[in-house]
Every structure is written in structure tokens, then in C-alpha cells.
Amino acid sequence: MSEKISVMIDESKVDARIKELGELISRDYEGKTVHMICVLKGGVFFMCELAKRISVPVTMDFMSVSSYGNGTVSSGIVKIVKDLDDMIEGKDVLVVEDIIDSGRTLSYLLETLKSRKPNSLKLCTLLDKPDRRVAEVHVDYTGFEIEDKFVVGYGLDYAQKYRNLPYIGVVELD
Ligand code: IMP
Numbered sequence: 440m441s442e443k444i445s446v447m448i449d450e451s452k453v454d455a456r457i458k459e460l461g462e463l464i465s466r467d468y469e470g471k472t473v474h475m476i477c478v479l480k481g482g483v484f485f486m487c488e489l490a491k492r493i494s495v496p497v498t499m500d501f502m503s504v505s506s507y508g509n510g511t512v513s514s515g516i517v518k519i520v521k522d523l524d525d526m527i528e529g530k531d532v533l534v535v536e537d538i539i540d541s542g543r544t545l546s547y548l549l550e551t552l553k554s555r556k557p558n559s560l561k562l563c564t565l566l567d568k569p570d571r572r573v574a575e576v577h578v579d580y581t582g583f584e585i586e587d588k589f590v591v592g593y594g595l596d597y598a599q600k601y602r603n604l605p606y607i608g609v610v611e612l613d
């Protein structure tokens with residue numbers, strides 16, 4: 440089986456939206472340091488581009504989670520595969536994700552992070568598929584709301600491929 444990728448959101452639109460989000464976040468966090476937490480691996484491209492557009496001080500940390508389940512459907516039980524290097528107590532934490540789908544991963548993760556007593560905890564996602572939501576998640580900053588299609592690029596993968604595409608594409612199987 441081979442797959443074709445068609446463009447859903449082109450590179451210039453993604454870049455322009457990330458610039459806007461960076462400006463918005465810079466205003467909202469004025470006088471503070473944003474402690475950005477990237478959920479690996481998907482969030483990494485978005486977080487790097489977003490961080491470059493933020494004008495207040497930024498620190499960064501990374502975590503990796505895997506959800507127990509059958510691969511494409513997340514179960515909501517999340518295992519922390521790589522935890523944060525630093526404590527988040529008292530920090531203004533901004534979790535950066537590639538996409539919120541069912542919301543299960545993030546609702547679990549946000550609860551876990553909340554228990555570590557950050558000063559504030561917000562969520563920024565490049566993409567949101569609201570139609571797919573099962574677990575409630577409050578999203579503070581959204582790049583684009585998209586329809587329920589399987590997308591790749593800008594960190595998102597299909598069988599670990601296509602993360603490096605500089606645009607958001609839709610996978611078409613033929
Ligand atoms: P959920 O919100 O717990 O269902 O899971 C979200 C995770 O599923 C994301 O962080 C992605 O890793 C993955 N995911 C969901 N939708 C897509 C998609 O359209 N393309 C690639 N990965 C996706």
C-alpha cells in the first residue's frame with residue numbers, strides 16, 4: 440500500500456499563524472518567563488518555531504508519553520516514557536502539542552502536571568480536531584481547528600514518516 444500526501448494547510452499559512460500565536464503568548468506572559476513543555480516527538484517542530492516568535496524569556500523542557508492502546512486509538516492511560524528534567528513548581532508552564540484528537544493523552548497529562556504545583560498551566564496546540572473529543576481538555580491557544588482527517592507534517596507522523604514536511608498534509612491511501 441502506498442500513500443499520497445495532499446496539502447491541507449500550506450507552509451506560509453502555518454508560519455503566519457505561528458507568528459500570530461507567538462505575539463499573543465508574548466502579550467499574555469508579559470513580565471513572566473514562559474516554561475514551554477514539548478510533548479515529544481510530534482510537538483517538537485511546532486515548539487521550536489513558536490519559541491522563536493515569543494519575545495518574553497523562554498525556558499524549555501521535554502517529555503515523552505505513550506498511551507496504552509492498540510496504536511491508533513489512545514486509551515487514556517498514559518505512561519511517561521521520558522519525564523521532565525526540571526521541576527515545574529512555581530513556573531508558568533505552557534504545554535505545546537502537535538494535535539488534540541480524543542483529548543485523552545492531554546487530559547491525563549495536564550492532571551499529572553497540575554499536581555506538581557506550577558504557578559500557571561496552559562495548553563497550546565497547533566491543530567485541534569474538536570469533533571473527535573472524548574475527554575474534556577481546555578485549550579488556551581489553537582493554531583487551526585481541522586476536520587476529522589488524518590494529517591501529517593510539522594511534527595505529525597504516519598508510521599513515523601513525514602514529520603519533517605513544512606506544511607500540514609492529508610494522507611490519502613491508494
Ligand atoms: P489523543 O488526543 O489522546 O487522542 O491523542 C493525540 C495524539 O494522537 C497526538 O499527539 C498525535 O500523536 C496522535 N494523532 C492524533 N491525530 C493525528 C493525526 O491526524 N495525525 C498524526 N497523529 C495524530
Ligand code: MG
Pocket residue numbers: 478479480481482536537538
Ligand atoms: Mg502528540
